[in-house]
Amino acid sequence: MLNVPDLATFQKTIGTCLGDTGPWNRRSTVVLVSSRGAADQLRWTLEQQTLVAGTALALPRLLTRDGLYSELHRRTHDPPPLLKAVERLVCGWAAANDAIASGVEPPFRLRPGLVSQFLTLYDELRRRHRSVDAFERLLVAELEPNAEFDRGARRLLRQTRFLAAMFRAYERRVALSGQLDEHGLRELVIDRGLRRPLHHVVVTVPDRAAGPDGLWSGDYDLLARLPDVVRIDLVATSGMLTAGMRERLNDLLPGVNETRLESSRSGRPRLVVPADGAGRRYFTWRDREEELLGIIRRVKQRSSGERTAVVFQRPLPYLYLAGHLFPSAGVPFETRDTFPLAAEPFAAAVDLVLSFVSSGHARLPAIELLRSPHFRFECEGSLLDPSAVTECDRALLDARYLGGRGELRRLATAWAANAKDRRASSAAFVAATVAHELDDLSQPGPSTSLLNCLLRFFERHRALPPADPDIASRESRGRAAVVGLIRDLRDAHVLHDDPVVDLPALAATLRRLLEAATFAMFSDTGGVTFLDVRAARYGVFDSVSLVGLLDGEWPERTRQSSLYPTSLLMQLGWSRDVERLRAARAGLADLLGLAADRVSVSTVSLEEDVVVAGSALLEDLEDTNQPLVFEAPPKGRVTAEAGLAEVPDAVSLVGVSAEWLELRRWRGVATGNRHRGDVGPRPPAKYAVSGVERYLSCPFKYFASVVLKLGEEPDDELTMSPRTRGRFVHEVFRAFFERWQGEGLGDIDVEHLDRARALAREVAEERLAELPARDRPVERIWLLGSPAGMGVFDRLLSLEAEHPDGVIDRLLEHRFDGDFQLEGVDGPRTVRLRGIADRVDLLEGNRVRVIDYKTGRVPGRGRALQLPVYGRCAEQELTSRDGRPWSIDSAAYVAFGEARPWVSLERNQQIGKAVAQGERRFLEAVDGIERGQFLVRPDQPRLCAYCEYPTVCRKDYVGDG
Template sequence: MITPRQTTLFPTPDLATFHHTLAGCLASASPWELRDTVVLVPSRAAAVQLQWTLESIQLDRQSAVCQPRLLTRDEFYGELHRRLDPRPSLLSPIERLVWIRAAAEAAVAVGANPPFKLRPGLVSEFIAFYDELRRHDRTVEAFERLMVGELDASAEHDRGARRMLRQTRFLALMYRYYETRLTDSGSVDEHRLRERALDAGLYLPIRHVVVTTGDQATGTEGLWPADITLLARLSGLEKVDVVSTVAVLDAGWRARIETLWPGIEVCFCESVSRETTRLVVPIDGDGRRHFVWRDREEELLAVARDVKARDPAERTAVVFQRPLPYLYLARQVFTSADLPFDAHDTLPLAAEPFAAALDLVLAFAASGHARVPTLELLRSPHFDFRSDDKPLAAREISRFDQALVDARYAGDAATLASLAERWRSGGGRGRTAVAIATVVGRLADELAPLTETASASTLLDCLLTFLERYRPDPEPDDDPESRSARARAAVVGLVRELRDAHRQHDDPEADLFWVTSTLRRLIEGATFAAQSGGAGVSLLDASAARYGRFDTVILAGLVDGEWPERSRQSALYPASLTGQFGWAREIDRLRAGRAAFDDLLSLARSRVLVSTVAFEDDAVATASVLLEDLQESGLDLQAEPTPSGRVTLEAGLAETPERVPLAGEMARWFDLRLARGIEVGPARRGAMGPQAALQYSVSGVERYLSCPFKYFASSVLRLGEEPHDELIMTPRTRGRFVHEVLRAFFEAWAAAGQCAIDGDSLEAARELVREVAERHLAELPPRDRAVERAWLLGSPAAAGVVDRLLLFEVERPGLVRERLLEHPFDDRFTFSGPKGDQVVQLRGIADRIDLLDGGQLRIVDYKTGRAPNRKVSVQLPVYGRCAEQQLHERDGQDWVVVDAGYVAFGEPHGWVPLDRRATVDQAMADGQERFLTAVAGIESGAFPARPVEPFRCQYCEYPTVCRKDYVGDE
């Protein structure tokens, strides 16, 4: 039996009257009656604002402050469930996800194959489409009948229609399996709950419902046709009041109400607003009625300046369409400006740090324990990994990282275990990594079930056990209600709820990919309540702002796509097909968005400001078309200058640092910076003052010549380079390998009583070098051998490195008496420059020095790529000069360099002389001069950012410490 009820529509001319009408609808109810009264609001943030508004109106009237239940649509259905007797089991969203997935697998098993692969994201779309279908009071049978009738005629000739027809039959069968299981289990979802409430009634009836939202065409938080049917037929419901502004009603909501609620009584409301809202416009805006800021951060800075310039007692609201990025920026900007604010919108759970920590665990398992995921997991502050009951030190993890790099570790627990054994027996730096390798091996073993195919609950239980086992112990002063603690609880709760749902309802075989994609999808769709403060500037979305009372309202971020907000389109069907089921039309949403914007313009009791931004993530942003409505708003204009002045701590430190109150370490650092001044002198351009003479390495001096600041970062600051995974041989690794092969070959050649290589001994040399190369290739990891063998020994398509080297040996003039291989220099040597001779302490290793007949020397340097830039190369001249002096002391005879060059295997001709444009003597003299100039620069303390090849700055190892803006000034 349907209870007779009074249904009334209250059109209000503005939002102030909207608030008073809501209060009036509740005024006649006693506190006891208010227990069975529900006010439907779009969100929790709207409920908070409406509660404050109702309280302030009741206080103005000097009446008792009693509140009804302010509920969102989802909370209203939860209230219906609590008032049922007997109370059936209500499926959670995650349980429904599990049920729909099981229904989809069942449909596929009987031959209803969809035209796509089942993925977690699509399963969520199946649920969304089913809900929207049922909320429009459409059954699965009606859906299949209408869709098949629409598509069947063209399926024979249209491949797209044929695919959609297959999809429709799959979805219809899947939904039937889902509904059959609901019936058999006795559980309910939202739709079965609605049917149960209509059929059986509530044992504690809801007597009065006040609808303050529109329908789905007016906003995503509005009512659906099925909700209106529920309110029209629910047993025990005696009164339904619908309160809305005239603007929203005229945008189409009135026509839809009268269709869904025929005979609804209309009670017009007179305006109670006594204040006149003034539209603030910029003085220098050239006729614009809105403010334009560079980006959203500048927009909030302008808000801070405006609020600080006005009476603190005034209530100000910053109204946006989407909470992000405003909620994040407000914590930065308003906190720095010492401006209190409150926000009740939810943040995406995926943005919380612990969500990323969960991803680290999954990436560690999925990568086969590769170096980077392993290091990221070990360094995460969200886990407590220990070795011998001691926390892992950051320095030990860095040493372990370097040991992995040196070993060219690419993943796999067995490989890591063998490395640990090698490090344990080898000593040195590797031994310090054994303890951490043991920890990583233990973690890999504990997560091993994740890498196998098993039941979904087993995999999720393994993950949960890992998260709980390595949860850090709370500190004594940790707040259990802190944002980080609640975020961790939310993420772990999602994993636990998914595990329990699979264990209870359906537990299919799954793998790590399924676990990862499902959890990521759930976390990306979840939100996280993170309230901020309780007073100050209110940060509100547009739907919640309608329920508040404010002196100043700032409508922020009016860009295209947000004002009005774009509607979400179905991922399964185009709008041309869903329209027949009652899906809201885009034109209706646009009209409702424009009407809601017009209402917000008159929300403030005093001032309203409208602003947009010019850039979004450094891309040009398009202003909203709603800005055109400002010309026709009819509001009084109030011209004000653009807000300016210092409001944040950062601005104060930059402009008037002496007036910023600081204490402790901050004050001492500030005094140091203040004493140094802000003038850009030589000290800010890399000048450190005279430095003591050192023992120089040739490679270090060449680094100085390529860029003085790189030398400073590596040799003075001793900043290490970021290690990189070497899944294949890097040029540096390949260079070391080739040097070792060639050194071993020439040593073996000399041990065989040979020295020079000519046409007669070429074949013997080729056989020996191949034998030596194969011996060294066998020591490489299997993944490198084939590539390096082809590069070193050649293939039918191209000659190898060793063949090119042997041809060079045959072709170069001069009879070789002896070869000095990997020859070290570590002494004081004399070099000649424009200012005369100079003694320099030097160390280095020459790849090869050939001693020829007649006291002549040839200096050879191997390069696996191309020869270096002559402007930064000093190796050959320096090593030649050192060899002349060292061999003179050794042999007592004079030696002179007559040939020097690079055996560059990346060059077309292989042999690159020291300087093709000059004689050997001149090239040696030029090289010594460059060397001494660099040494003088180092000892004078000149380390400017001055690269010889500026394009290499983008590959520099020290970008975070380099003053790149000075490069062009030098």
């Protein structure tokens, strides 16, 4: 065991170990590293060491732990083939079903995600030298005494017995398959040895307790028992050894020799800290994008020959951001990391296909699939026109299509007979044909049958590659990786088990496989190197920036087992979280000394606009003994986008180019509210009361809907939309009161309540019969209630009985249209307006009551206009009609979304005052409309998330008005 003080000596010691091995044995030498990116960095470092020394070096095998097992398999004499990860998953699922068939039931329902966790637990047990028998014996002995009176212990006991049965069934299936997993390979190598033995092994990774890339106790046992290995070197920094690794290695490898080495470096790099006087030894940026922009600015200020590294714990979103920011700034960068395969566009295309089938061929999934650029759909021998898909979308919405292949084909046939709908028909026929091609996915069947259906669809509708060669290359590789994964799953089912599954189970399995898979996106253009903490330990850099030191990332949050509590797992050899934390602190201390010249540390305040906390490891910076360099965060625009925002002083352009430049310069200067929604004076008009109420909710929404006349984005509703339901309820209530008054009845009081309920049911059933069959059950419960609760009709009638008030007549859905006088701050004023009051009740004594139905909740008091304005209009209209004065007596919302549905307008104040306030609000809003002030000023900013006009709204101006 070689104990080195820092990472520079760590790298040099690895090279020295290899130099002690003769060139003939170098190809039988293995260096264990943490990742493929680490192997690339170490290869470059070894080449640099050789170049400086002026010698030649035959490189050894630089392998990860998984790579070591593949190498051992390759060197074993005539071994059985190794099981792929997807084959092990299929065997695990079959083993779980075998255990259930044997009578051992789990205390939960089996799901694909759980089977993956079961296999993870099995692997960890075997890697820690625990057999299935030992697992069952230890946990049963711990749980059984408490199972009689502790339900949790009883559940864990059932789980343990099921898992033990499943693990044994899995081992039997692997044995019958004639293949090997890593545990079988480990036993085979120890038992038979290697056909081509390894000569020298250099271990540069820690143990598993120190990090997720470390070796397990079973791995150390394998290395110690490999026949014909002449030498095993363990290289580790003193920080890692002091953090607990030394004690654990002494337990695993008794008698291991430790040699302390002196540092090969004369000093430590300088730590760059903010020059703001706050005393912090790290930079805090707003978000990760600003963090990378700060690094770009610093790189541009320094020598182009300087080798710079950006070191992160989690690759995303840094790699995505770097792909945009660094090329825009003209700064080259390279990475050797991998991306999640699930983030590739073709993986999302798979989800489109699965969603289309699982939704029953609903409108939105169908349209999204037809619009996908990853598939090619043809109609009558020619490519499907995108505009036909748009027309089909609108036609399906108008038809209230909710799914069904037969209904899709019926609509397509009906539209084909109409020239106006023929384009929509072509897209509908294509969707129906696609639904037929995917029919195998819509019903349970053998797994291979469903997967073959999916693969045939991908091949039949493969799109042409994009024109851009770089995009085409990436999409082609991403598609090949996704299709290859699906093909591997199908082949695994062919070889090991082909159960009958339905689409939800298959989709869950595919999604988990895609989420677990990675996709290599290497770039070797030179420049700033992006790499994770594992790979950084092997690199040589002049400057290092440690980024994203956030809580949960530094140290990386350990994933707790969902099967057993930590207290039970520790009895099986699991390590404690504190050991991982100590190793993370030691790892950070090592990275602070990685650079040859300077190192900086940074964190961020926001993650997707949510406040986040910095890492606890930032406190360790106070204890470092490195020399400090105080620097202010660099400023200035460095990307092309930022440069386009600048206003040039003078540019020699003529013609159209000069006109465009002048336009851009003019738009960049301060123009008050001109570009914030102030469009200038508008002539008076006839105002809809509901429209003016919308103006108070947000002036820009009024502008978009009334001035620009933009339609709202349609959406599918499995039941009635809130707006459609509101209209339906209004119609039913109007029909009821017309019948009620037609019988010569007035107030609905306690005496007449039973008669009112009978009539309400009669009217409701008549109206429900006019609805589509799919809507009737839900709307019947909404209107008439159920044993679980009252319907809105019962609630309305109960409210009427509580507020009789001597009704003489009811004006139902009463329309106001004309000139009315409203009282403003400056006195009375005539306004042209229109609107429909849900109900105006004429009460004894020339009194008026206005009622407004709401299926949801009442509007806020600051924008409630309909009740006060309609009340004033009713006063004036009735007075003019009858020649005697009428006065508003009360006004109320009947809001079924409120806990107390009857909500009076006056709310503990005089009705006259409440109406006067509403009049003033209305006139102030009209003044704003006529001044052309349509600022983005929602009365509740949180509702911006549900705005009907998100694509035209300037949300960056929210609050400016």
